[in-house]
Amino acid sequence: MxxxxxxxxxxxxxxxxxxxxxxxxxxxxxxxxxxxxxxxxxxxxxxxxxxxxxxxxxxxxxxxxxxxxxxGLIDLHCHGSFGGDFSTSDAPTLRAALTRLHAAGTTTLVASLMSDRAEAMLSAAERIAEFVDDGMIAGIHAEGPFLAPARAGAQDATAFRDPDPAFVDELIAASRGALRTMTFAPERPGADALIEQLVSHGVIPSIGHTDASTELTRQSLDLALEELSSAGFDGYTEIPTVTHLFNGMAPWHHRTPGAAGAALEFALRRRARIEVIGDGHHLHPDTLRMLLLAVPEECLALVTDSTAATGMPDGDYPLGQLRIRRSQGQVHSAEGHLAGSASTLLDAVLLCVEAGVDMLRVLPAVTTVPAAILGLQDEVxxxxxxxxxxxxxxxxxxxxxxxxxxxxxxxxxx
Structure with missing residues (x-):
């Protein structure tokens, strides 16, 4: 009874x-x-x-x-939602947006910052750290600024630069220990030293927005693996991540696999963990299904790359210093690039189910895998x-x- x-x-x-x-x-x-x-x-x-x-x-x-x-669902890559942009919005706007995002099913998330001037990124990190302290956000992801102009996507390539150890130290300090991961391009001079610096501070290196060759990508992932292992990271966090596979990198061609091919190989061998955007626009639903069926479940995290346009009507919204437009469920920059998504993580889960993936296969990609990447596998x-x-x-x-x-x-x- x-x-x-x-x-x-x-x-x-x-x-x-x-x-x-x-x-x-x-x-x-x-x-x-x-x-x-x-x-x-x-x-x-x-x-x-x-x-x-x-x-x-x-x-x-x-x-x-x-x-x-x-x-509850866990999103590792989220730039904002419900009118709030993590890089630029004020605290009241972010608090209201986070309250609505939690209610929409994303109970744990990492706030992603866009590449920007040093002062702007440090200010954003300080602002977001307050929300980490009060438990509304689980950490911070810096998507740049050490990225490749050739693969800028909707990011402002004028903000990109070579790895700067002093800035990384400042960003870690501004984040008050909340910086969890940083996306970088391995072809930038100083990238190897950046990997070592990030790992020494407990930050996971994530390859993305890169035009690197297959071989260079392999070398970078191998170095990240070595550094994470020697630093004593536990469990899933012993392997590096790849930011939104296939997006922000050269298309995967059968004669030139590039960074995408190297990243997928490492994931298949359980030597890297890949993010995939589940909005149905950045990747075709058939591609999502293929990845979910082929990649070991502990090596794939479904993310949104969501923006302030998520949960909002069609119109213009901020994405860092840029303006983006939501129209018919898609988000584009003024130049016409896909500029993040307008999807919640529950939207992404349901899209994968509609594409023919069993809910039990999708579940780890939005729960246990991202929890372990964040070191929260015994909490959420x-x-x-x-x-x-x-x-x-x-x-x-x-x-x-x-x-x-x-x-x-x-x-x-x-």
């Missing part, structure tokens, strides 16, 4: 309550199941039958039910006892019913 169901929809996180439905977990589907929440933690996740045998089962009234219950990304109570409640059509973050029921997705 299940605990008595009540109609309260927004319980206090200090109280005990439960959510019932089919759990979508890293171990598979669990039918007729229950997640018990106490404060901001998961107290139990498993079958209702097993839970009702507990002496305290009656202390966890069921507050809501859903067809599917899955862990799974429905396990003791983990932070982050979960999504979906209906039969996989529409979002509610998001729970740290035990608090948030407003429904817009």
């Amino acid at each position: 299940a605990p008595e169901e009540t109609t309260t929809s927004h319980p206090s996180p200090s109280r005990r309550y439960a959510v019932t439905g089919t759990l979508v977990t890293d171990a598979g589907l669990i039918d007729d199941a229950l997640v018990a929440i106490e404060g901001d933690r998961i107290e139990y996740a498993g079958t209702v039958a097993d839970f009702t045998r507990r002496n305290d089962a009656g202390d966890f009234p069921v507050r809501m039910s859903g067809a599917r219950i899955m862990p 990304g799974a429905l396990h006892e003791g983990f932070r109570a982050d979960l999504l409640v979906l209906d039969e059509s996989l529409d979002l019913v509610a998001t729970i973050r740290a035990g608090e029921v948030l407003t429904e997705s817009p």
